[in-house]
Amino acid sequence: MQKTNKLIDNLDLRSLRMLHVLLDTRSVTKAGESLAISQPAASRVLAQLRHFLGDPLLVRGRHGNTLTPRAESLRPMLTEALGAISSLFEKETFEPVNAMMSLRIAATDHGAAVVLTPLVQALAALAPGITVEVAPWSAQTFSDLETGKLDLALDVESHLPENLHSRTLFKERYACLVRQGHPVLDSLRKDGSLHPGKASAYPQIVLLYPVGSRLEGDDVLARLGHPAKRIAMRTPYFASAPLLLADTDHVILLPSRLGQTFAQSAPLTLIPLHADTSFDYRLIWHERTQKDVGISWLRAQIYLLFK
Numbered sequence: 001m002q003k004t005n006k007l008i009d010n011l012d013l014r015s016l017r018m019l020h021v022l023l024d025t026r027s028v029t030k031a032g033e034s035l036a037i038s039q040p041a042a043s044r045v046l047a048q049l050r051h052f053l054g055d056p057l058l059v060r061g062r063h064g065n066t067l068t069p070r071a072e073s074l075r076p077m078l079t080e081a082l083g084a085i086s087s088l089f090e091k092e093t094f095e096p097v098n099a100m101m102s103l104r105i106a107a108t109d110h111g112a113a114v115v116l117t118p119l120v121q122a123l124a125a126l127a128p129g130i131t132v133e134v135a136p137w138s139a140q141t142f143s144d145l146e147t148g149k150l151d152l153a154l155d156v157e158s159h160l161p162e163n164l165h166s167r168t169l170f171k172e173r174y175a176c177l178v179r180q181g182h183p184v185l186d187s188l189r190k191d192g193s194l195h196p197g198k199a200s201a202y203p204q205i206v207l208l209y210p211v212g213s214r215l216e217g218d219d220v221l222a223r224l225g226h227p228a229k230r231i232a233m234r235t236p237y238f239a240s241a242p243l244l245l246a247d248t249d250h251v252i253l254l255p256s257r258l259g260q261t262f263a264q265s266a267p268l269t270l271i272p273l274h275a276d277t278s279f280d281y282r283l284i285w286h287e288r289t290q291k292d293v294g295i296s297w298l299r300a301q302i303y304l305l306f307k
Contacts, residue, residue: 013085018045019057020082023075026058026065094293096127101294103151106135106144108209109238111154111281114257115169118305126301139213145286151295153284163287167299169306174220174277175256178202179245180267193274196226204228205244205252208236220253224275242266255281 014035021031032042050056055070107116112134123130135141135150142161144150160166176199178184187198200221208215215236221228232250241252242262252259259270283302289295 015045015049016078016082016085018042019049019074020078022046022058023067023071023078026067028058094297096130096297098129099127099294100129102131102133103295103298104133104135104149106137106141106150106153106155108137108154109236110255110258113238113261114255114281115154115283115302115305119302122301122305130298137210139210145284146288148288151285151289152299154281155284156279156281157284158280158282160284164284165287165290166282166284167303168280168282169302170257170281171278172255172257172281173279174253174273174275175259176271176273177241177245177252177254177259177262178250178269178271179248180269182249182251182269184249184251185269185271188271189274191274192272194271195274196221196224199251199253199273200226200228202228202249202251203230203232205232205241205250206234207238207252207254208234210236218253220273220277224273224277242268 014037018031018035018037021034022028025031025034028042028046029039032039035042037045046058053070053074055068057068057071058065059068105111105116116132116134120132123132135144137153137155141150141153141155142164145153145164154169156172158166176184176194182202184194184198184202188194204219204221206217206219209218217234219227219231228251232248233244235244238254238258241254242265244250245252245268246266253273256270256272262268263270283299285295285299
């Protein structure tokens with residue numbers, strides 16, 4: 001093993017390339033010309049190869065140079081080795097339609113419904129071999145991006161640890177979701193928006209978001225200075241919103257895109273708030289995947305969904 005390591009340390013790629021050409025042409029002159037090196041330099045490389053391999057490799061005869069048995073045995077191994085080295089430096093390509101890979105993306109219900117649902121629909125046609133695995137957002141999300149346990153994440157966070165990148169997918173804002181025929185609909189402004197103070201008169205369902213290792217309530221009305229008179233429920237399960245609103249006068253304040261999804265699938269009404277509640281929704285990834293062709297392609301598909 002020590003002898004092999006010493007050989008590797010003293011031979012460079014040019015020497016291996018010359019050996020490859022030498023075995024094909026059986027000529028030191030032609031091998032030197034092929035690599036644009038002088039005859040003396042080619043002879044020195046051959047001498048070095050003979051020394052480390054312990055074999056003359058090329059023997060002069062009456063009908064020209066011939067290869068030793070050792071040299072003949074090296075030809076297929078050398079071709080394979082140089083091919084492997086060459087592939088190391090080839091630019092990686094990505095063919096979506098033939099790609100077979102699994103990607104882990106951390107998201108809340110919000111991101112899963114608004115971003116990942118249309119993404120999976122798009123991948124069904126563009127890259128059917130890609131599997132998207134959704135992971136819950138947690139206190140470990142950022143470190144999991146660093147270690148490779150996660151590939152991407154979706155969140156509103158703008159203050160990111162070192163080596164994490166983000167890109168805003170869209171501007172979001174909060175809206176009020178109620179059942180159809182809710183009495184608050186009689187309090188809308190002329191532009192169709194709802195003043196937060198009007199919504200606070202009804203029992204509120206507060207949605208919980210993961211913040212570090214705990215869940216915190218996203219009490220939009222309280223942040224706007226109009227806390228609800230009563231909190232009917234706190235829940236981390238966004239998808240239960242249509243069931244919680246049916247046959248009650250409860251209200252839920254939630255991101256408008258998510259609210260639109262619910263309003264399209266259940267007898268609910270989404271009301272824009274007369275207040276500035278806008279925020280950026282971001283795609284987040286780590287520097288380690290910045291140049292990965294597969295993940296870069298997937299990021300681009302997500303960008304296109306919200307262009």
